[in-house]
Amino acid sequence: xxxxxxxxxxxxxxxxxxxxxxxxxxxxxxxxxxxxxxxxxxxxxxxxxxxxxxxxxxxxxxxxxxxxxxxxxxxxxxxxxxxxxxxxxxxxxxxxxxxxxxxxxxxxxxxxxxxxxxxxxxxxxxxxxxxxxxxxxxxxxxxxxxxxxxxxxxxxxxxxxxxxxxxxxxxxxxxxxxxxxxxxxxxxxxxxxxxxxxxxxxxxxxxxxxxxxxxxxxxxxxxxxxxxxxxxxxxxxxxxxxxxxxxxxxxxxxxxxxxxxxxxxxxxxxxxxxxxxxxxxxxxxxxxxxxxxxxxxxxxxxxxxxxxxxxxxxxxxxxxxxxxxxxxxxxxxxxxxxxxxxxxxxxxxxxxxx
Amino acid sequence: xxxxxxxxxxxxxxxxxxxxxxxxxxxxxxxxxxxxxxxxxxxxxxxxxxxxxxxxxxxxxxxxxxxxxxxxxxxxxxxxxxxxxxxxxxxxxxxxxxxxxxxxxxxxxxxxxxxxxxxxxxxxxxxxxxxxxxxxxxxxxxxxxxxxxxxxxxxxxxxxxxxxxxxxxxxxxxxxxxxxxxxxxxxxxxxxxxxxxxxxxxxxxxxxxxxxxxxxxxxxxxxxxxxxxxxxxxxxxxxxxxxxxxxxxxxxx
Numbered sequence: 001x002x003x004x005x006x007x008x009x010x011x012x013x014x015x016x017x018x019x020x021x022x023x024x025x026x027x028x029x030x031x032x033x034x035x036x037x038x039x040x041x042x043x044x045x046x047x048x049x050x051x052x053x054x055x056x057x058x059x060x061x062x063x064x065x066x067x068x069x070x071x072x073x074x075x076x077x078x079x080x081x082x083x084x085x086x087x088x089x090x091x092x093x094x095x096x097x098x099x100x101x102x103x104x105x106x107x108x109x110x111x112x113x114x115x116x117x118x119x120x121x122x123x124x125x126x127x128x129x130x131x132x133x134x135x136x137x138x139x140x141x142x143x144x145x146x147x148x149x150x151x152x153x154x155x156x157x158x159x160x161x162x163x164x165x166x167x168x169x170x171x172x173x174x175x176x177x178x179x180x181x182x183x184x185x186x187x188x189x190x191x192x193x194x195x196x197x198x199x200x201x202x203x204x205x206x207x208x209x210x211x212x213x214x215x216x217x218x219x220x221x222x223x224x225x226x227x228x229x230x231x232x233x234x235x236x237x238x239x240x241x242x243x244x245x246x247x248x249x250x251x252x253x254x255x256x257x258x259x260x261x262x263x264x265x266x267x268x269x270x271x272x273x274x275x276x277x278x279x280x281x282x283x284x285x286x287x288x289x290x291x292x293x294x295x296x297x298x299x300x301x302x303x304x305x306x307x308x309x310x311x312x313x314x315x316x317x318x319x320x321x322x323x324x325x326x327x328x329x330x331x332x333x334x335x336x337x338x339x340x341x342x343x344x345x346x347x348x349x350x351x352x353x354x
Numbered sequence: 355x356x357x358x359x360x361x362x363x364x365x366x367x368x369x370x371x372x373x374x375x376x377x378x379x380x381x382x383x384x385x386x387x388x389x390x391x392x393x394x395x396x397x398x399x400x401x402x403x404x405x406x407x408x409x410x411x412x413x414x415x416x417x418x419x420x421x422x423x424x425x426x427x428x429x430x431x432x433x434x435x436x437x438x439x440x441x442x443x444x445x446x447x448x449x450x451x452x453x454x455x456x457x458x459x460x461x462x463x464x465x466x467x468x469x470x471x472x473x474x475x476x477x478x479x480x481x482x483x484x485x486x487x488x489x490x491x492x493x494x495x496x497x498x499x500x501x502x503x504x505x506x507x508x509x510x511x512x513x514x515x516x517x518x519x520x521x522x523x524x525x526x527x528x529x530x531x532x533x534x535x536x537x538x539x540x541x542x543x544x545x546x547x548x549x550x551x552x553x554x555x556x557x558x559x560x561x562x563x564x565x566x567x568x569x570x571x572x573x574x575x576x577x578x579x580x581x582x583x584x585x586x587x588x589x590x591x592x593x594x595x596x597x598x599x600x601x602x603x604x605x606x607x
Contacts, residue, residue, distance in 0.1 A: 176440035177370070180459035184376035235370055273369070276395050276418045301418060303515055305503060 002058055003138050014051060020127065021047035032116055038109060041100055042093075050089050050124065054131040057081065061135045078132045079125060086124025090117060170207060171265060174231075175200075181235050196234050203227035207258070215254040218285060218292065222246065225260045225283065232268055239278025240268070247286040253348040255292070256324060262313035263296040263342050271298030271340055287348070291328075294344045302337035314342065321346065362477065365391040365408035367399040367425065368438065369417045373459065377412055377438065380463050384470055396420025400428045401511040410454070410473050411435040415444050420506065420513065426451055428508045430543070434476050436469045501554035505533055507540040514540055518557070523593060524549060524566040537589070559606055561585055561599035569606060 004013050021044050029039035060081055064074050093113065101109040113120075178200055185193035206224045210216050222244075233240050260283070267281050279299035286293055314331070321329040325347060334341040364387050368374045374392050381387050387410075391402040395418045403411075403425075413435045415422035423444075426435055437448045440459040448456045454476055455469035505521065507514040516535050525532045526546035533540045542549075550558065550566055561567045571587045575595060578584045583595040585603075595603065 173440045176459045177373075180376060180440065180461060181370070181372040183460045184372040184379070187379050188375060235372060237371055273416065274418045276369075276397075303504075303517065304418070305421065 002055065003135075003142065004055060004058070014048075017047060017051040024123070028116070032112060034112060038100070038104060038106070041104075042097065042109070042113070045096065046089070046093050049092065050127065053085055053089055054128050056085070057128060057132040058135045061132060061139060066136050066140065075129075078129050082125040082128030082132075083121075085128050086121050089124055090120055093120070170204070171269075174228075174265065177235060178231050185234075192234070196231065199227065199230045199234070203231055207261070210257045213257050216257045217251065218253050218255050218294075219251040221255055221257060221260050222251070222283070222285070224258070225264045228261055228264060229281070236268075236272065236278060239275070240272055241278065241280040243280050243282040245282070245284040245286075249287045250285045250292045250348075253287075253292045255294075255346060256320065259317060259321070259344060259346075260294060260296065262317055263344075266313050266342075267296050267298035267340070271300040274301045274304040275299060288345060291345055291347045294346075295341060297339065297341040299338055300340050317344075361386055361388045362410055362474065363388055363390045363406065363408045364410045364412060365389070365393065365399070365403060365406065365433075366412045367393045367396070367417070367422070368412075368414040369394050370414075373414065373438070376461060377466075380461065380466050383463065384467070386474075387470070394418075396422075396425045396428075397513050399425045400508060400513050403429050403433065404511040408433060409477055413437050415439040415441060419515070423447065423451065424506055428506055428513060434473055436473060501557075502549075502552040505542070505549070507533065507542045509540070516540065518553065518568075519570075521558075521568055522571045522587060522589070522591065523568060524558070526564040534591075556606065559599070559602050561593060561595045561603055563596060565593050565599075567593060567603075569603070572603075575600070575603070 004010060024043040024047055025039045028034050028043055029036055034042070057078065060078065064070070064077060066074065097110050097113040101107050178196070182193050182196050185196060206227055210220055210224060229242060264281065264283070272279050272281060282297040284295040318331045321331060321344070328347045330345045332343040334343065364381065366374050366377050366389060368377070378389060381389060390406045390408050393399040393402050397419045400420070411433050413422040413425060415437060416439065420428070422437055431451070434454045436455045436457060437444070437453050438457045438459065438461060442458055445456045454473045457465055457469055502518060504518060505516045507516065516533060521533055521535045523534050524546065525534070529543060529545065530541050531544050531546055531549055533542060546564065546566060550560060553566070557569060558566045559569055567585060573586050573588045575583050575585050581597055583600055585593045585595050587593070
């Protein structure tokens, strides 16, 4: 769609041509020695026709996007196109003047027109190039507006995704079960009930505080997982054992928040919780080349029924990491009948784009 | 008078110690109840139920080994149950198996009391009301619209869990089925039609009025007489194939 013809801009465009028509009328009357009626009858229709004729330069502008390296070629192309358009215009003008000469009963109309042809031609080329410039401006203006809108949309999407991720992180069943434990402890061990309330508050607060951030040090992400595990430890007691193998150099690496917590939660829900005797949940972190590798490993019942809902947390995590790091992040699942392991490999630091 | 004084024998089944202790504490407010067993997983529950014959189950759903629905299936649906779980998404299935009630964690004492009075009413109606066609329980024990993943068999107080992939064939024997897996045969009280309806039809084919076959086990089919064939399994077992069974098999392969 032509940005001037079809978007309500035509009146503005034509209004811009009024001074041009005025200038032509005045020049051809005063400098060209024409009477005012002749000058008006010649220049106003011709200008109006040319205003529409010049619009085709838009397709030329589109075909040749503005590039500094090709500026000379583009300028040449528009000048040549302007010359051709101007010539066509003046050809049509010749027909018009013939009619005008008959109407005014003055053959001088045609003679004067032919005398001024070079001037009209130069004027036509100039106008065509001017229109091209305006159209280039319009195109770049619309492109930047579209880019702005896209950036805005992207930001809204990202914010929504973060929020969704955040609310999805806090599994309601985890809360219900924890509250049930608190309720159990109030009668038998009030001090433990209070401790559990504090642990739960700790976990919720860190999730809400850290979850909204772009990235946090791995140290904080591990602390968040620890807060979660501290609550689960009250529920599962001796059935939940923990083992951590953390490399000091990895702890300061920035990572997106809430990447470990869903893995740890899966390890419990789909692993440890299904074992009568429980088992050991293992978290490992180390530097790997320019990035870091995180691993969460849990035992599981080889004959256990796979609880539905498995892999939702994992696929959300995959999508989050892919959106952020592209192919630079990998999520690897190592599955054995009695063991389940997820390994995350991410670029270390916010300079991952480089 | 005697009816009033009757104590209700309750069994608590939950894998979390704290959840059990909460129920224990809340049940203390109801002197007519007596806790006869506490179990931390489904296997224990099936064994303890056989030994103690409780009147009522307080049953968690998500547990190691067997979930609450599977426990109910293995107990033959004869013991009324109150489900106690943090998950509200199983409520519909719970009603399908005629659960007395469905309590959500954290458990409130008032809701528990309400559930217990329902249980008393149910028990007063006698054992008949508690009995439920096993078929319905077995169907509800299957999570969602998926096919059965494992066959549970109770053998006195022991429970066998047979993943369907390990099953070779299933034979009808009156009201029972004999499930053959790994050279052994297990009896279960269920009809062949009932179990057939729960199994993946792309995997188990009714090759005969009395036989379901795991098609992955089929080695070849031999013509044995006119219109009469036998299926030979990979381990050499021979099973009869009816004409209709042969058509079903051909369609699948």
